[in-house]
Amino acid sequence: MGTITGHQLVECYGMTEFDGICNPIGGKHRGGTVGKPFSAVQANIFLNNESGSDKTGVRELCIKGPSFRNIGSYLC
Structure with missing residues (x-):
């Protein structure tokens, strides 16, 4: 993509409500x-x-911070 636009894409994780x-x-x-x-x-x-069970190897990335709606709990 950078060769087409001249800009590097940057990966982010978040939702409409927040960037984390x-x-x-x-x-x-x-x-x-x-x-x-x-x-x-x-x-x-x-x-x-x-x-x-840990046998599946499936994990979930969860984040929390002061700018999220549910302050004090993780959003997954």
Whole structure:
């Protein structure tokens, strides 16, 4: 895409309500990642199944911070 537009795409993780994690603009590009949490944002990876079994290897990225609607709880 950069060869067409002349600009580097930057991956971010978030929703309409918030932005929580972003690759640094101007930093070294690391494809396939979403970067680091913004300041005051906490990120955690939890099991993503009801059984609590670790056998599936499925995980869920969850973040929380002061700019989110549910302050004090993780959004996944």
